[in-house]
Amino acid sequence: MSSTSVLGGVVRRREDPALIQGGGRYTDDVKLAGTAHVAFVRSPFAHADVLSVDTSAAEAMDGVLAVYTAADVEHLGSLVAQVPVGALRPLLNNGTVKHVGEAVAMVVAEDPYVARDAADAVDVDYDALAAVVDLKHSLSDEMLVHEDMESNTLISWTGPFGADADALAAVKAGIDEQKSRDDVVVVSQEMINQRLIPVPIEPRSVMADYQVGYGRFDVYSSTQIPSALAGAIGKYFGMALNQVTVKAMEVGGGFGCKLNVYNDEVLVAFASKQLGCPVKWTETRREAANSTIQGRGWIATATMTGTTDGEILGFELDGIADMGAYSQNFTVAIPFLGVFVGSGQYSFPTHWKMDCVTTHTMTTDAYRGAGRPEAAYYLERVLDMYARKIGVDPAEVRRKNYISASEFPGAVSPMGFPMDTGDYETNLDAALESAGWSGLLAERDAARAEGRHVGVGIATYVEVCGFGPSGLVDLGFSWAEYQMPSAFNGSSLVRVHPDGSATVSIGTGPSGQGHQTTWAQIVGDGLGMDVDRIRVIHGDTEEAPPSIGTFGSRSAAVDGSACYEATQKVQAKAARIAAHLLEASEDDIEFADGGAHVAGTDSSVGWDEIAKAAYQPHVLPEGMEGGLEAHAIFSPGNATWPFGTHIAMVEVDADTGDVRLLRYIGMDDCGNVISPMIVDGQIHGGIAQGVGQAMFEDAVYDMDGNLLSASLVDYILPTAVDLPSFELGRTVTPTDINPLGVKGIGEAGTIGAAQTVVNAVVDALESLGVTHIDMPLRPQRVWQAIQDAQA
């Protein structure tokens, strides 16, 4: 395997030697002398008045250092939300609790076992109230989730973006007008895109170390957003940013659920400051289910209107999205991300409306894909139903309605967004060829002739990611209270040390994406330096310039571009130094093989010599400042718009409802690829989470607001036996909005997968009259759908 750094080549991951030998340092692995441990007292009720909190028995226990209730922390205020719509989460709630798992009190003890014992000894008296859980019930406003609010509906997102009520009505009227045509069919289906629990295998963990006398904080957290957490700690404790260091060391998966500032992070810091010792808390798996954000949770009716020969005349979506009890980071903004891709990669008129309602359940927020998998699911499911109704190959119906490649650059989606680059038909063709589409259909038909229920499903998607322009703050996306004036820049610092090694510091907060490798590849490629000579520092607000972190498939496109631009600046200065040392023209200097070369000659100088000179101003060109480092901030002009085509083949046992995934083909286009190995790995994991939603995962609340699937016994994740090996390919349509031409790949697999599987299962059951089954397609539900269709 190649060990050299070639952009687009393969480098073994530099993070792996530690992780495969048990040396990986995750937050819960941090040990500081005198660390105290936290356990929370949490509400067992979804909606209840807290009548009293008696902490005396807990406080009397050996080893208990403190028990805090709401009165102790009220002065700090509540959490804040980027889009400040809806109720904000109190740090501790001793008034009226709003979901099961809401924090009521915090115990700090010398030992984690004692902390849990003491939490059990805190006596809370509740008066349980009726809960609002069902989305339609919430929308009706028959009962309010927050008594001080006028409505449970927090906001309604509509598309096309920017259209006023009259313009929206005109789009709707235009689609409605077509419905009465003789050659037009209308297909409509209400579908549930169920709530999901993100379930990174590492539970969240935070440890705060307030340094008495120094008056500063070191906070270790399993977070995707170290800079925002530092800003939040600064806000709550009235400290300047230079007095707070957040370190996100190894983070064991995030998928969006570590993209939040949580009340527990603030509370652990509070306890550390109060007690003058390091304080740690690591959530249990049950807390991860009840008190860490969840995702999805939509019910909507999708309607497709089109001609009998496959020309689509309009798509409509009308539904309700579950925000949970409190708005946290992006909560109400998640369905807005659906607006961006509401019309997919298609050119037909689209009318889109989602009402965001509050319920007595845990907050929803960004889970891998965040609004885009939901939007793509509805569009691609109803498009498939329409294709089936008119009897046209579903791949060809898609092709017929794409925005054409010739419309780029300059294409604007029917939802009103300018898109960077796209070539959807080439991607579709590549997928069909890779899967052997006609052969696959023939294989399916042959299996059916034997009486087997085999199905083939296809779905295509466009996603929007790589946020994004710093001007998003003008749309209301601002985390100013957490001292992030513009949350969406990328930022990177590249420094060459006097020995010719280099360090890149960057504001990302990865959780498995291989940044230690990718950033070193970018710097190594620009400087002609071996990746082994380049250290990457991320997830550390003391060492790295501020950036918002790692989410929304943004790191390569935004921070990676900043890394590239900082490298270019260093390269430019190094070229001047090398030209001076080699007595050559700066224009002839090229970087490769560990140093600078004069093109067309054998004259060269190594990085050790260039670096040594850089730190000796007297040998530098006249007037040149010493040192060799550069900082770059990158603010892209647009988001990026990756796309792809996924195809699945399934077999259903009609007697039991059991679904088996036989083949899965992904053809994704994320622009240029820095590491094919890492990009494919992201797609594998993304597909697995999409398949997980399609077939297994379901966060189920009962009508009293109890989360019935709060353990991994009841919340079913795909295992190795549930998935096949994936067959991946790619097309490459570089973006023109960043210097690397990369678009982002973290979420694509998840955005493409769920509807692909459901389309395949419905195809398998076509002969039995099944037209739709709501996810997850577990055996009982599939079996019931067959029975209902046969009845």
Place this chain on the structure above:
Amino acid sequence: MKVSMSVNGRQVSGEAEPRTLLVHFLRENLGLTGTHVGCESSYCGACTISLDGQAVLSCTMLAAQADGADITTVEGLARNGELHPVQEGFWERHGLQCGFCTPGMIMSAVTLLEENDNPSEEEIRRGIEGNLCRCTGYHNIVRAIEYAGAKMRGEEPAPAEWENA
């Protein structure tokens, strides 16, 4: 109470409460933080260790129950600076992303290959069914274990998929 055991070839002993979980004893008393706690309910497999030659879940076993046992954790796999073939396979075939499930996954894979060094893909998938990974979709974990199996049989592993691309 005092518990003694052999961990990674070293005889160790320490004080533990009767209720102390083995995983906490390993992590807190012995400082072996490579073994992870993922679910505390024996469903995720992140805490898998080798105990008397069997892959067991250290989050649902008491330290007291391991008294006298012979334990290997992920820290004990590499010998004399040389990675175990399974560790090498995970590195060479991108069998990990965030790395949190990896120690448990590797310990299960080691046990699997000790029992059968030439497993089919289906046998590999069944062998690691008790270990959840949320990052990789298991695709490259299967490739990593295939790589390790080949190495343990003294064969040349199949090229990586990206080498064929």
